[in-house]
Amino acid sequence: MQARRKVYVEGPRPDVRVPFAEVELTGDNPPVRLYDTSGPGSDPDTGLPPLRGPWIAERGDVAPVRGGGSPLAGTRPTQLAYARAGRVTPEMEFVAVREGVPASVVRDEIAAGRAVLPANVNHPESEPMIIGSRFLVKVNANIGTSAVTSSIAEEVDKLTWATRWGADTVMDLSTGKRIHETREAIVRNSAVPIGTVPIYQALEKVGGDPVKLSWEVFRETVIEQAEQGVDYMTVHAGVLLPYVPLAVDRVTGIVSRGGSIMAAWCLAHHEENFLYTNFAELCELLARYDVTFSLGDGLRPGSIADANDEAQFAELRTLGELTTVAWEHDVQVMIEGPGHVPMHKIKENVDLQQELCHQAPFYTLGPLTTDIAPAYDHITSAIGAAMIGMFGTAMLCYVTPKEHLGLPDRDDVKAGVIAYKIAAHAADLAKGHPGAQAWDDALSKARFEFRWEDQFNLALDPDTARAYHDATLPAEPAKTAHFCSMCGPKFCSMKITQELKEYAARGMRDKSQEFVDSGGRVYLPQA
C-alpha cells in the first residue's frame, strides 16, 4: 500500500497552490503533511508548466519571453528589491504556506538578507522555496555530465530522482561538450531552483586553458546562463591573488575546481581575480534576472589538516565585503562553506560566517568530519552537515558515496539525498523548528503501536524500510503482527510496555493482584 499522495494548499490567491505529500494513516490517526520537493513530474518534450509566469508578467518589470521574461533596462526585478520595498510577492506567499510561517516573516528575512528566494525570471517553472536559518534546513544535490562519462537523459533523470527524495535545489555541474543543452534540459524540467558554476562553461569556451579566461568570456557566459533561467551561480570572486600562497603549504592545497582555475589565472597574469575587480558589473547583470549569488569558497579546506586555516578565513572576509556590494545592487546572496572540518571546529565556521557576512545564508558542502572513509563520505559528511545545520547553516550541499572516487550514479544520488535529508531534519529538530517533531512523533507512535504500514509510509524512504522488514519476515501477516523480528513474539519490549501501559491506565497498585491472578502474562505465548 502506497499511502502518500500530493495535495495542494491554496494561499491567499488562488494561483498560489503549494504542494505537500500527505501520508494517510490507519485508524483514527490524522494524516501527516510533509514538505514536497518532487514537483509536477517532468515532460521530456515540453518541460514543466510555467507556474510563475503570470506572477512575473504582472509585475511589469520584465518583457515577457517564453513564460519568463527578458530584462528591461534599469530594472531590478529581484525578490530582495521587492522585499525591501515592503512588497509580498506571490513567490513569498508560496514560501510562507510551504514553511508554515506568516508571509511578512518571509519578506522581512529576505529584506534583511538573512534568507534568499532563488527565482530567476527565466525559470518560471520553479516552485518557490527559501534558504535561510529561520526556515527549514535545505539540501542541494549536485548532478552534471563530465568529460569522462554520462548523458543528458541520465542527468535529467537524476534531477527528477533527486527531487523525488527531497533535494530542495539542484546544481548542474556539467563539464565537457554539451553544457548548454544539458542545462536547458535540466532547467526546463526542474521545479526546484537550479544552480551552476559558470566558470566551468567559460573555461570550455577558451579551450580549457584558464590563462585565456577573461572577464568578457565570463560575462557572456553569465548572460547566456541567466537567459536560460539559472537561479543561482557560484562565483569564486574571493580567491584573491595574495591569498593563493596561503594555500601552498596545505596538505591538500586548493580542492575547489573553480578556486583552482581562478588561482591559476591570477598567478599566470599576476593580476587580481577578474571576478573581484568586475564584481559591481556582475551584480548589475545578476540583478536584471534575479540570479542569486552563491559566493564560492574557492579556498575551502580539502582535508581535516587544512580546516579553519588562514587561507579559508581570508577568503571568507572578502566574501563578507562582496556580500555588501551585492546587496547594494539588490542581488540576493548566499555564502558557500567547507568542506572537511573536524567536529570541534565546525561551530567556528558558522559563527565567523554569520559575523563576517552579515548573516547572509550559509551553504556548506558537508563538512566531512574525517578523511579516512572514501566510499562512505555521505556518512562522514552527514555528521558534519547535521551539526553545521544545527548551528545555523541554511542549506547543505550533499556528498554522495562516490565523492573522491567517481561520478555519482542514480543510487549514489539517492544515498546522498537521503543522508542529507536526515542531517537537515536532525538540524530542524535541534533548532526547535515548529512542526519538525510532529513527523518523528507520528512515526514513533506508529512504531510503538505496531502499525507497520503507517511506519513505512511515514519513513523518509518507504520502499527501503518495507523491503528491509520483508527481508526477515516476508509474510503479509507479519506486518500486522505485534512484534518484529529482532525479538520475536515472546521478547518484544514494545509489546510488553504496551500492555504495561494499559495495565497502568487501569490503576497499577490496585490491579497488581488481578494481573498476577490473570496469569501475569504481558506478552503473547509463542505458538
Add this chain to the structure above:
Amino acid sequence: MQARRKVYVEGPRPDVRVPFAEVELTGDNPPVRLYDTSGPGSDPDTGLPPLRGPWIAERGDVAPVRGGGSPLAGTRPTQLAYARAGRVTPEMEFVAVREGVPASVVRDEIAAGRAVLPANVNHPESEPMIIGSRFLVKVNANIGTSAVTSSIAEEVDKLTWATRWGADTVMDLSTGKRIHETREAIVRNSAVPIGTVPIYQALEKVGGDPVKLSWEVFRETVIEQAEQGVDYMTVHAGVLLPYVPLAVDRVTGIVSRGGSIMAAWCLAHHEENFLYTNFAELCELLARYDVTFSLGDGLRPGSIADANDEAQFAELRTLGELTTVAWEHDVQVMIEGPGHVPMHKIKENVDLQQELCHQAPFYTLGPLTTDIAPAYDHITSAIGAAMIGMFGTAMLCYVTPKEHLGLPDRDDVKAGVIAYKIAAHAADLAKGHPGAQAWDDALSKARFEFRWEDQFNLALDPDTARAYHDATLPAEPAKTAHFCSMCGPKFCSMKITQELKEYAARGMRDKSQEFVDSGGRVYLPQA
C-alpha cells in the same frame, strides 16, 4: 594490491605482543599503523589460543581451568583491584602499547573507575582493550540468534566479520533455544570482549514468563555465563518500581527489552527489582570472574519525544548509586545510555552521566538524532554517536540499517560497524586524541598526490573504495592517472593545485612570466 598486513609490537615482556594493521605506502612515504581488532582469526574446532592464560595463572588467584581459571574463594581477581593495588598487569601493558600511552596512565584510569578493561578470567582468548574517555573511542557490535531466525555458524561468522571491520567488543544478544551453545561458540572464537544480557537467558529458563523470574534463576544464569567467559554483562538494576509509572505517558514507553521485562516483574509482584535488592551479592559474583558491569538503561528513550525525561534521568541517578556499590566490591563498571536524542539534548546526557556516575565510562546506543528514517538508522545514529563521543562517551553501540525492521545480516553488520568506526574516529579527532589525525593526513596526502592505491589501502573499507573507483574508471591506468572521474583530465583541481604548488615553490613572482611563456598550462591537455 592488498598492502595491509598484521604486525606485532612487543611490550615490556615478550609475551605482550600487540597486533596492528600496517599499511605499506608507495614511494618514500612511511607505513601507517592502525589499531587492529581482527584477532588471530577463528578456529571452528578448537577456538582461539589462550593468549592471557599464563598471565591469569601467574597471578595465582584463580584455579587454572582450560587456560582460564575457576575463582578461589574470597579473591577478587579484577583489573580494578590490581590497579587500585598499584599493579600494572600484562593486560594493562598490552593496552598501553595498543593505545600509545604509558602503562601507568592505563592503571590510573582503571583505578579511578574512569576506564574499564573487560577481561573475564575465563576468556583468556581475548586481546586486552580499554574503554574510557581518555582513550580511543570504541565500538560495540550486537549479534545473536533470535527465536525467529539465524544459526550459530552465522553468528560466529558475524563475530569474525564485525571484528574484521573494527568492532572493539561484541554483544551476544541471542534469545531462543540454543543460547548456551551459541555463546560458547562466540566466546571461544572471540579476540574481543564479549558482552551479554543475562536476563534474556534467565527468561528462557522460566519458560518466557517474566513474572516467574527470580533472583535465584538470574544468579544461576550469571554464574553459568561467567564460567563461560562473558566479559561484561548488562544488568537492568536501575529499573525501580517507582520509576515505571514515569514511562507510561511516553510516546514509546519502555523500549529496552531488559527494562520492560524487569518492569513487568516489578508490577506483577509489586516488589522492588530483585537486581537492585540483590545488587551487593551480584557484585561479589562478578568480582570473582572479573566480569564488568554494564549497567543497563532500561528506561532509555525510544523516540525523540521521550529524550531526557524524568524516567530516563531517575534511572541514571540510581545507576550512579550502584556504581559506588560495585566499586566497593572491586567490580569494573560502565553505564549504558540512550537511545533516541535530538542533537541539542545530547551533551546533557554525557554531562549528567559523568556527574551522577562519578566519571564511570559511558556506553551509548547511538543515539539516533531523528525517528523518521527507518532503514537508515546507522546514519541517523552515527550523527548522534559522533557527537556523544566527542563529548566524552567511551564506547558506542552500533545501530545497523535493519534497526526497528529486522535482524541484521552480514551486510548490515558491516554497514553498522563502518558507520560507527567513522563516528568513533570523528570523535577521536575532535577530542584531539594524539595520533588520530595522522591517519587522515596520510590518506589526504595520498589523495592529493594521486596515489590511488595508497588511498584505497588507507581507507576504512579498501574494498568498497576500490570498487567505487573502478565502477567509473575501470582501466588499470586510471589508478595511476593524475585525475579522477569527477572532473576528468582537464578540470582536476587537485592537479591544478599540485602544479601551482610546484610553481609557488620556485618563487611565484619571478616565475610568473616564465609560466606564461611556457604556455601557461597547469593541467594536461585532453588527449
